[in-house]
Amino acid sequence: MKKNIYIVLFGLLLSMGIASCDNNSDLLFDETAAQRKAGANKAYDTALKSSEQGWLFQYFPEENQKYGGYNYVVKFAANGEVTVWYEGMADLTKPETSMYDVISYGGPVLTFNTYNSLMHKFANPSASEYLGKGGDYEFLIISNENDVITLKGIKTSNVLRMTKMKEAAEVYLVKINTISNLFKGSSLEATINKSKVALSLNDHRMVFSYTENKEAKSEKAAFIPTPTGISFYEPLTILGVTVQELSFNVETNQLVSANNEIIIDIIKAPVDLTSARWTCDTDVAADRSVAVRTAWIEAYVANGKTYGEILETTFSLGIGAKGIGFYTKSNKYATDYHLNFGGVLGHPDYLNLTKKEGGFNWKWYTHLMPLLNIVTDNTPYSVEMDNADNPTQVKMTSVANPDVWFILRK
């Protein structure tokens, strides 16, 4: 028995010996896997550097694209340097240069690997936003076809596009900003298949609220401004209409789909309160009505009772608070409530202020509600400015209740 086992073993070894180590077998590829990876990275790197005007990078941060999309132009150069332009930058003639690389990590990955305040704007964390705005700066390269590079954010898995630029970044981004500026301090109203649809705006994301088959629905749609209008992150279907691109009609101030099935009115407010910080000091009798002061006193007393804090006489509207902001004197706490700012269709001098959501620290300060309510319950306001082009003082008077008025100063 034992002898047989040895014979079988011997036979097995012999057969292995004959079959193994065929040095004449051809390699499937001419290079090793590592060499092929390096070659692919090099090819992508060469492609990135090949565009004289750089690449348009249509960037969507955050895994649910909740801030919408933003335009970047990125120009790659030798020594691993990349120059970055961003649609929201203060001066388009001053791009910022940092470093990039194409590395292997489960595929070719484009990484912006030294800090660039523009490129890392949505990734940069802070004490109040510990995950930043969920932006990527490492991207898996999926394909490069017909001057379009398709990428996938490593953290968000958002699928993004880079398109070869055919004009200078500064020229292109001016066109983008014309579109972006339409939304500042504006409200929107949609008509889809001739039905009115409520529409609100958070940064570059629209929220459509409508009823379909007696069911209340809400559709969030991240978009990015283009030179001619906007483009949604993915095709959007509402009330049976599917659309991905909307064009801006300058004459009607509308965004429209190709066959006019979707029309969005952009209702400009008489003044854009969202781009600066405006304040009203309720201590100054000439700057507010008695009703506003009474609401402030109510909030002041409630705050004193709750925390023993002294509420500042001043509240703010606009940038920073993203709505209305309140402050306390004794230990400098701040809280805010986010608001929608917009216009009123057919009334170019009316401004609309509506509640969006509680902001920074609001859950601790709900007792300030009387002061918030008097501002939002009496909307819309008729607006008087000291200077229409560059206002520094704005008087807001409630259309429905003229006893409610206050003056904002920049």
Add this chain to the structure above:
Amino acid sequence: MTKIKYWLLATVMLFVLGACSKDDEPDPDFSVINMGNGEQNDFDKYLEKTFVDTYNIDFQYKMQDIESDMSYALVPASYENSIKMANLIKYLCLDAYEEVAPDGFLKKYFPKMFMMVGSAGYRNNGTFMLGTAEGGLKITLYMINSLDVTNVDRLYEFYFRTIFHEFSHILHQTKDYTTDFDKISAVDYVGGSWNDAWDAGESAAKGFISDYSSKETNEDFVELIAHYITNTPESWETKIAAAGETGRPIIEQKITIIKSYMKDVWDIDMNELREAIDSRAKKLDEQDLDNITIN
């Protein structure tokens, strides 16, 4: 039967000796790990010369977020501030040790990898990490983008105490200190609850130089070193005086052990080291921290 065994053995030997020897050897000139574009800029060349060749230290300033802790949102360090930090580490730390330590000490024992991160590592409760170390080998420094080279106290607090702390771990892990040290505060260490175990000043009164010192003996040991060498004799006196009648003698007792450990085991005089660091800190504004010229 035995014959068959020999046959088997001989056949196996043949396979082993003859098998697959050709063309299958790895090519040492070709890395499969580092797959970057391989282009070296001036700073890379400077680091190669100043850190790699001299101390065998890998100074990583190009972030690979993929490799970092994904529960934190981190951004890369800026190129400009990474240069400043590299020069600061050389000036305030490496050169200071070089002045007082035996030849070859740094190359042999100093942490081998530094990683620069631009932002702080924020947690969801508003707190953030100052620095981390993995196995005494890799030190990660955060907040490089808010580096302020004019504020020495901030430099110590945010960056250098972390470096000195981690380096000291390597030293005691290489050659341990006397167990006499462990006994001094044996009953007062609080372990993982160091963060919320103490009100202001309480840990000092128990003989700990920082709240973190109270975690366990090794942390106590290295915290003391890091604090001692980043204080002037005057500010150290103020610090231990604040520990009061009970805390002060405990801290002094521990420092005495540390000083003789550093002298006997590593031939480093702690007062000389402190003096070397302090005199360098005082001349910090005379340094060109943007310089990446290779001498």
